[in-house]
Amino acid sequence: MPRHFAIVPAAGSGSRFGAEKPKQYLSLLGRPLIFHTLAALIACREIERVWVVLSPDDPFWSQYDWNELGPKLETLRCGGETRAESVTNGLRAAAMVAADDDWILVHDAARPLPVASHAGNADC
Numbered sequence: 001m002p003r004h005f006a007i008v009p010a011a012g013s014g015s016r017f018g019a020e021k022p023k024q025y026l027s028l029l030g031r032p033l034i035f036h037t038l039a040a041l042i043a044c045r046e047i048e049r050v051w052v053v054l055s056p057d058d059p060f061w062s063q064y065d066w067n068e069l070g071p072k073l074e075t076l077r078c079g080g081e082t083r084a085e086s087v088t089n090g091l092r093a094a095a096m097v098a099a100d101d102d103w104i105l106v107h108d109a110a111r112p113l114p115v116a117s118h119a120g121n122a123d124c
Helices: 033-043 083-094 115-120
Strands: 004-009 047-053 073-076 103-106
Touching (some): 004 033, 004 083, 047 083, 073 083, 083 103
Parallel strands (some): 004 047
């Protein structure tokens, strides 16, 4: 039976957005935007592991406590210069764990679209 994983590329600097920090770290409901995306993915029982792909020199991630998201969340500091590079690097890391028939969802860090499933339905 195939397993399910998620990759959340979050290595962007948000320079086009023009904020003092990357979009994924801007506050939404008192938490960084990326928290809502990660929480929704982690709440999905079908997803075994969620990898967040960060820039190797990301100074913002460690400013927050991610412990409440639990052991399904893993950080990969292998983000690239572009989103495509970050996804590729995340997929390379996932290949060390995932089998050929497993599914890997790639979801953007700054667009917390799965929030609805997190709010009331942990089944995704």
